[in-house]
Structure formats: structure tokens, C-alpha cells
Amino acid sequence: MKIYIDADGCPVAKLTVEIAKKYGVGAVIVKNYAHEITDDYAQIVTVDISSDSADLAIANMISKGDILVTQDxxxxxxxxxxxxxxxxxxxxxxxxxxxxxxxDKRHVNRKMRKDKKIYTKIPKRTSADDESFKASLLRLIESLVNR
Structure with a gap:
């Protein structure tokens, strides 16, 4: 099992790597070359800056039983x-x-943004958001390890 992180715009990349390290699980950070990310534990994969490069790289690398952290x-x-x-x-x-x-929600929201009928204002991330993510990721890892 490996954890893949779609790192472009991912606010929990560092936290995810910390958890992966704690569990001895491999971590792969996929980013485009416009982002500067380094890590002593995770494998860093750098791709072209085009819109779907990171997505296609992840889709080609990921396997059954792996975990993907993405907002896409x-x-x-x-x-x-x-x-x-x-x-x-x-x-x-x-x-x-x-x-x-x-x-479906993604499609509708994209269409509404295109038609200028909706604007997304994302609230600032809090430590409670990070704790919620951490708890869910830990539950997911433990459920996979105990299979």
C-alpha cells in the first residue's frame, strides 16, 4: 500500500506524509514543476504544468489497495x-x-461558474479541519491494514 498525494493545492500534503511515515506506508507526492515541495520521506514526482498532467501520472501509477488524497x-x-x-x-x-x-455536483458547479451564476468562497482552513482529515485518514489506513 502507498499513499498518493495530488499535491497541487493540497493543504494536507505534509500531514499525510507524517501519517504515512508513522505507519511505515510509502508516500508519493505528485506535483507540477511550479510547486516547490521537498520531503525526506516521500517520493516526489514532478510533472508538466499542463492541467491534467498530475492527474494522468497518478492514474497511471496507482494500484489496487493504494490510497489517494485529492480534492479532484x-x-x-x-x-x-x-x-x-x-x-x-x-x-x-x-x-x-x-x-x-x-x-454530478462537480459538473453543475462548473457549469454555474462558467455561466457566472455562482462564485465559490472557500473559508480559511482551521486546525479542526486538519484533525477531521487526520481522523478519517487514520480510520481508512487501519481498515485497510486489518483486512
Whole structure:
């Protein structure tokens, strides 16, 4: 098992690597070359800056039983077809029960942004958000280890 991190814009990359290290699980950070990320534990994969480069790299590397940390529902859906487990930065585990509705929501929101009928204002991340993510990731790792 490895944990893949879609690091472009990921507020929990460092926290995820800390957890991976604690459990002795490999961590792979996938980022484009515009982001400067270093880590002594995780493998860093740097890709082109084009819009889907990181997503395609992850989709090609990830395997059954791996974990993906991403806020991209489309990438999560691709990873799930390869048997991966997906979680977002807020601790939401994405699976067969909710991925269709998440993709529908993504489509509607994108359309509304394009039509200028909705503007997203994301609140500042708090330590409680990090704790919620951490608890969910720990539950996911432990459920996979105990299979």
C-alpha cells in the first residue's frame, strides 16, 4: 500500500506524509514543476504544468489497495477504477456510494461558474479541519491494514 498525494493545492500534503511515515506506508507526492515541495520521506514526482498532467501520472501509477488524497472527484473516479481508496482534504472518503453524486455536483458547479451564476468562497482552513482529515485518514489506513 502507498499513499498518493495530488499535491497541487493540497493543504494536507505534509500531514499525510507524517501519517504515512508513522505507519511505515510509502508516500508519493505528485506535483507540477511550479510547486516547490521537498520531503525526506516521500517520493516526489514532478510533472508538466499542463492541467491534467498530475492527474494522468497518478492514474497511471496507482494500484489496487493504494490510497489517494485529492480534492479532484474526476481523478478519484479514475483511481477507484484501479481499486484505489480515495479521500479528500476534509476527510470525505469517496467510494461507489457517493462518487456519482460528487461528480454530478462537480459538473453543475462548473457549469454555474462558467455561466457566472455562482462564485465559490472557500473559508480559511482551521486546525479542526486538519484533525477531521487526520481522523478519517487514520480510520481508512487501519481498515485497510486489518483486512
Amino acid at each position: 472527484y474526476g481523478l478519484a473516479a479514475m483511481a477507484m477504477t484501479r481499486g484505489a481508496n480515495c479521500i479528500n482534504q476534509n476527510g470525505l472518503v469517496m467510494d461507489g456510494r457517493n462518487i456519482d453524486s460528487l461528480l
